[in-house]
Amino acid sequence: MKNVTAFAPATVANVSCGFDILGFAVEEMGDKVTVSLSDTPGVRVVRIEGDGGRLPYETDKNTCSVALKAFAEHIGFEGGLEIELFKGLPLGSGMGSSAASSVAALEAANVLLGNPLEKKDLLPFAMKAEGVACGAEHADNVAPSLLGGFVLIRSYHPLDVTKLHVPKGLYCTLVHPHFELNTADSRSVLRQQVSLKDAIIQSGNIAGLVAGLFQEDMGLISRSLQDVIAEPSRSVLIPGFDEVKNAVKDIGALGVGISGSGPTTFILSPAQDVAYAAKEACLKVFEKIGLDVDIYVSAVNTKGTYVINKS
Amino acid sequence: MKNVTAFAPATVANVSCGFDILGFAVEEMGDKVTVSLSDTPGVRVVRIEGDGGRLPYETDKNTCSVALKAFAEHIGFEGGLEIELFKGLPLGSGMGSSAASSVAALEAANVLLGNPLEKKDLLPFAMKAEGVACGAEHADNVAPSLLGGFVLIRSYHPLDVTKLHVPKGLYCTLVHPHFELNTADSRSVLRQQVSLKDAIIQSGNIAGLVAGLFQEDMGLISRSLQDVIAEPSRSVLIPGFDEVKNAVKDIGALGVGISGSGPTTFILSPAQDVAYAAKEACLKVFEKIGLDVDIYVSAVNTKGTYVINKS
Structure with missing residues (x-):
């Protein structure tokens, strides 16, 4: 396996009375990210489509590379990873656009490297990317984009995240x-x-x-x-x-x-x-x-x- | 059937982060009330035990009679009802003492008169009694005493009461x-x-x-x-x-x-x-x-x- 492509969905955060603590994921819209192994060590963004040229390629500014650098460091991966980002979501719309990018990148990289972490344990790296994108390490978009359904963020210190039941037909x-x-x-x-x-x-x-x-x-x-x-x-x-x-x-x-x-x-x-x-x-x-x-x-x-x- | 005795449990209201919206009922402690049919029309309190002489017999002050008068008026019952109250709960302790009395009286009277109302529909009459006992028509003791378990009072206007699941072993x-x-x-x-x-x-x-x-x-x-x-x-x-x-x-x-x-x-x-x-x-x-x-x-x-x- 040399590359993996993952999809991560758009999300709604601040769900009404769940202001600052509740988000949910939607089915249809989202971003796609392909992560490929590379012989050159380090994480690089090599392609971005669908953003109208607005997203940065710099690895300390792009949410995908910020997330993957933290992930690679955590698992001790010292090889090379190349990121191709296909934006399906409009930027700055309140639909969790930055979250979908970093979550898709993390899912793709984790599978590419043989699942060193469980899905839920990817959350801190996606939150770190939110810190770069939004100025605060919010979880209410990244957690539902990662886990699906309605996700409650009860607390940040310590981080306490719970998936709720989703009624049929919603x-x-x-x-x-x-x-x-x-x-x-x-x-x-x-x-x-x-x-x-x-x-x-x-x-x-x-x-x-x-x-x-x-x-x-x-x-x-x-x-x-x-x-x-x-x-x-x-x-x-x-x-x-x-x-x-x-x-x-x-x-x-x-x-x-x-x-x-x-x-x-x-x-x-x-x-x-x-x-x-x-x-x-x-x-x-x-x-x-x-x-x-x-x-x-x-x-x-x-x-x-x-x-x-x-x- | 000439008389019915009911038990109603003690309750904990203001359950921590559920301040003003959540209460639950306990199993062991509570009040008992016997309601008997009488040939003399009207609601009367004829006996109170276990209160150290502190509770009133006046029908517009005793929570049992306040509840039953409102209930009788609602269902159009014009006969006589006599109330005997056996306090098992200490007064003014924060364990829902007044609520247990009025709820037990309502359950006994409703069964005595052939269940004209469903249990949950007794709530407004018990809330009216809380108004007399506490100065506000709170539901967070009467609702769990009536229905059992953890009860959420989402809203008062309109009244919106929901029974929650209770985990085994709690x-x-x-x-x-x-x-x-x-x-x-x-x-x-x-x-x-x-x-x-x-x-x-x-x-x-x-x-x-x-x-x-x-x-x-x-x-x-x-x-x-x-x-x-x-x-x-x-x-x-x-x-x-x-x-x-x-x-x-x-x-x-x-x-x-x-x-x-x-x-x-x-x-x-x-x-x-x-x-x-x-x-x-x-x-x-x-x-x-x-x-x-x-x-x-x-x-x-x-x-x-x-x-x-x-x-």
Whole structure:
């Protein structure tokens, strides 16, 4: 085996009431990375496609090479690795684009080198890459992209990550307006103090969402998908957010939230047809607003990253 | 059938990171109430035992009669009901004493009158009684006393109550120091603003606790049993709290918290022998402090209130 190609899915972080602690992976969209053995020692990025020339080739800036350098050092691999990155996800969209790249690279390299680590143990290297891409070693995109499904990050110190149950039939509609949102702006609008009342409401909702996932109780999931902490301040930065919320209220969708720090909006639905109805409703919203938009419909991915080719 | 006697269990509310939203029921301790048909219309309290003469007989003050009056009005029952209350729980201890009384009365009356309502639909009448006993219509004691197990109160407006899974082997040690704590004091020490950071930590912990219960993951339950919102301010009012926490750290207990608003402390354990070891450790703590204490060990009750006699 001389090279391995892996796919890693797009992810939704900050899942509504799960602000900063919950993410999930989607099925259809994602990045592909091929990692090849090379006779020249060290990790190199040799090809990037689909990024419009915006991503760096420097090994200490590209998330794939940052992740692989940390991984290689950890397992004591001193040979050469070459990275080819095929972007399927738009950059800076709030769909976990940087996470998908580093996770696919890690999965490919781990399989290429004979699985020296278990999948879940690749997480710290992907988090390190997030630190380079986003300025903070967040796990809420990389963990679901790696492991699939809904993933709870209970704590960072120490790192405590748990995969939750995914009810059958859960679908997601991702609405990506062509609009760039500065992540720093999105962070800066958050209030640093919240009322005790809101903290309790948020606790009740995240507890209800987790219980609803395990019990496959779509009603409870829907009632729980309310974020009283981040969404009120952040949603004003996202064009069409309130309109999307209104538009899907009566078609049977479970809930709406900001994906990551936006500008993508996610809609959860209890079945595929509802997710497509949500897409139609959103197309009308953005036609009215006059903003270009990409809308994806996908099941929730439950297996995370996976190998698509070895040779 | 002329009379029915029901038992309703003690409960722990404010379960650590589940402050204000989560309660559970214990197996051994509780109140008993006999409700009898009477030819004289109206609801009356005719006997109270075990309260040291402290509970009122007035029908608009006693939690049993407040609950039954609301229940009778709701179902349109215009006959007579007589209440005999046998207190098994200490008053004002933080073990859901008032809740156990009203829940037992409701279960007995509902069965006596041929089950006009489902058990879960008795909740609003028990909450009304809590309003009289505590000044607020809390559900976090009455709901687990009625339904058993761990009960999440996601929201009050509208009321949204969900029973969670209870892992096999879960035991509780309740430590009740002979010390009266004014509930108003206990409320007044709570900060009305919390930092965004603490709100996120609390969310992560309650999500972890709920996931741990469903997955029967005792390690995750243990790591999640941390309350960063209420406990830091409230625990200083509770003699022995920090000492108990220290004493049970190394014997395999899952976690420690304030039961309701105290002064009772609860310890959750993954097995009966650990719960008894926690009892022994706590006895030593309070011997050293020089404060009398009652310590109870019990499984988590999963069935809630139940009838113990009909005649």
